[in-house]
Amino acid sequence: MEGELVCEACGARYSLDASLWRCECEGLLDIEFESRFDLERIGARPRTMWRYREAIPIGDDPQIVSFGEGFTPLTRIDIDGKQVWFKQDHLFPSGSYKDRGASVLVSKLKELGISRVVEDSSGNAGASIAAYCAKAGIGCHILVPEGTSAGKLTQVRLYGAELTEVPGSREDTARATLQEAAATYYASHVWNPFFFHGTKTFAFEVCEQLGWRPPDTVLVPVGNGTLLLGAYLGFTELLRAGVIERVPRLVAVQAENCAPLYRAFTESLEEIPSIETSETLADGIAIAEPVRGRQIVRAVLDSGGSFLTVSETEMLESLAMMCAKGFYIEPTSAAAVAGVRRYLGHVDDQETIVSVLTGHGLKATEKMAKVMPQMLE
Ligand SMILES: Cc1ncc(COP(=O)(O)O)c(C=O)c1O
Ligand SMILES: [Zn+2]
Structure with missing residues (x-):
């Protein structure tokens, strides 16, 4: 496989077969690799993310760890009287879009012959890595913050992973995991660049499903940016290969109660600021210290896009609205829908807008019953 791992901080280069999740200087690694797209061949293959x-x-190919995932429906939904496309990524095998990244990352683990990994998450990435490790026969230890949805905890355990609930914040969980990563390979959805070469298939699918044309605007929920950075990577690869002529505007949606990137963007800050946070319904994007924060802001700027925040009330209303339309999504996914509703307030009717439903509601049913009791009367 041609390509190299490249360090963002010091420029060091490593073979794609190096068992590294970050540079020896502790910098972030990205992958330099030339993607190729033969549209006719792609079109003739099974409808999974591996058609690219x-x-x-x-x-x-024998190293690929796959459940036949991807090519999720791109569905037009009426939002406040306007038509918006939503990618139904809550319909993945483990119930969230993280399976895009996990399928590629765990395939790489298998290729490298790694037998045990550690990973931390707010729940979905951990469940996804645990599912793919189960399929690959790789041992895994998942660390999550205390208070993670019971559904996600059960899912991780039943996939056979070891599970630790860490007291304190999401950042405390990340710190505990980094310590363990000194001895065990870190299958991090945030640090490990292979994860992003899975989430980028979101962009490929969106363009293919629109007849190999990019939409005008793509709105995604953002915490650590694994979907946003993947989408940016995917669209820029299609641009470089001459498949599309422009990258869509990327609009990043954060929860008002935890919005460090929104602040960095609106105040034009070089560094991601330390922020005060409060609890949010959108636990999947409650990331106060995003490791790839500067990359995320750069990607949004480069695409000509922007950041916006949504309140707890807006999320709750959007969650109820989507459920009433028949889309059973988890609360974090409602942040994107609330973001779309805000965005629609100031755009023209001709824009092609794509957003995404990131996680399945069945993972968080108890939480949803608690926050929407009036809907159940
Ligand atoms: C349901 C859901 N949506 C969106 C996200 C956002 O992903 P990221 O933190 O990589 O931006 C997550 C992350 O855990 C999630 O679980
Ligand atoms: Zn380096």
Whole structure:
């Protein structure tokens, strides 16, 4: 497999076969790799994210760890009288879009012959890595913050992973995991660049499903930016390969109660600021210290996009609205819908807008019953 790992901080280069999740200087690694797209071949293949085979930096097919995931429906939904496309990524095998990244990352683990990993998450990435590790026969230890949805905890355990609930914030969980990562390979959805070469298939699918045309605007919920950075990577690869002529505007949606990137963007800050946070319904994007924060802000700027925040009330209303339309999504996913509603307030009717439903409601049913009791009377 041609390509290299490149450090963002010091420029060091490593083979794609190096067992590294960050640079020896502790900088972030990205992958330099030339994606190829043969649209006719792609169109003739099964409808999974692996149909973009020549754009995914994994060596031989037998190493691929897959449940036949991807190519989720892109569905038009009426939002406040306007038509918006939503990618139904809550319909993945483990119930969230994280499976895009996990399928590629765990395939790489298998290729490297790694037998045990550690990973931390607010719940969904951990469940996803645990599912794919179960399929690959790789041992895994998942760390989550105390208070994570019971559904996600059960899911991780039943996949056979070891599970630790860490007291304190999401950042405390990340710190505990970094310590363990000194001895065990870190299958991090945030640090590990292979994860992003899975989430980028979101962009490929959106363009293919729109007849190989990019939409005008893509709105995604953002905490650590694994979907946003993946989407940016995917659209820029399609641009570089001459498949599309422009990258869509990327609009990043954060919860008002935890919005460090929104602040960095609106105040034009070089560094991501330390912020005060309060609890939010959108626990999946409650990330106060996003490791790839500067990359995320740069990607949004480069696409000509922007950041916006949504309140707890807006999320709750959007969650209720989507459920009433038949889309059973988890509260974090309602942040994107609330973001779309805000965005629609000031755009023209001709824009093609794509957003995404990121996680399945069945993972968080108890929480949803608690926050929307009036809907159940
Ligand atoms: C349901 C859901 N949506 C969106 C996200 C946002 O992903 P990220 O933190 O990578 O931006 C997450 C992350 O856990 C999630 O679980
Ligand atoms: Zn380095």
